[in-house]
Amino acid sequence: MSQRAGSLAAVRLATWNVNSVRARLDRVLAWVQRSDVDVVALQETKCKDAQFPAQAFEDIGYAVAHHGLSQWNGVALLSRVGLADVRTAFAPDVPEFGDPPVVEARAIGARCGGVDVWSLYVPNGRGLQDPHYPYKLAWLESLRAAGAGWLAADPAAQVALCGDFNIAPTDDDVWDRTFFEGLTHVSEPERAAFGALDAAGFTDVVRPHAPGPGVYTYWDYQQLRFPKRQGMRIDFVLGSPALAARVSGATIDREERKGKGASDHAPVVVELAAQPPA
């Protein structure tokens, strides 16, 4: 637990799009408890702050920060290793959407166990001709610029960009590339935006521990996609160089997608090794 310069304890970090925290609170609580995670980034809580079941998480030992403005979107951080410097925007100029335009509840960040953890719910895009699509690309570029700025200011920063990126970065990350022809999540501009995050220094820390093809984090509720193993890999933990260097393991908890009342996304867990004093 020492926070002396250079010294950090091991951390188990998770990200999970829960597709409504209220509709499946029992499942979320049970998963958090049995998974022994220190920090959890939740997306699609689908509630306002006053509706978020903070007490239930506090009762099992977690500090809570939630950002929700309506029944849509909504992101949260749970932490049992500290939760400080909470922010609900990664930049002063995060793109807006809607009428009237607003900054939606798609990001929350905090310092947890010496790591700057962000829970991110990237806009879906909806369609290549939909206004939501350029919004998605602008939102990702805003995130990239913010992240590049953090690393320019401190190349040793420990940053984890966790969440549902709504992008399948390679053809191995969808069950059938031809099915997605003309759809979002696989288009070149989206993949370029994801690649720009990598180029800025934020690398996918899970893939080395969960190689594909056929390894996914999301399966549509429709068309029996899960039992047919027809999924997409769209949920990620992107680590800064200093954070990526500490990753000792990662898993996609496909079991949690099973059964009645499952989210359509599986939780993703990353293990960060302790870092001795510099």
Place this chain on the structure above:
DNA sequence: ATGGTAGTCCGACTA
């Protein structure tokens, strides 16, 4: 089984 989603607040939107 010749089929087959689920969440929000209540007909339609979102994913």
